[in-house]
Amino acid sequence: MKSDERRSHRLNHLLKYYLTNPRENDLYLRAKQMGVSDSTAKDYIRTVIIQAQKIYSQ
Secondary structure, eight states: OOHHHHHHHHHHHHHHHHHHSOOHHHHHHHHHHTTOOHHHHHHHHHHHHHHHHHHHHO
């Protein structure tokens, strides 16, 4: 699996998780469980929250 495919898969998983449990701290912990660095986890959180806001605004 390419790195961009892996990132996309992880972001989709985190988005589904965030939509059912919209707590940033829990999202961060879930991202860290995927074995990513702190900065990558924070990047994932920002991306997921932006995507969730787009979904909620529709």
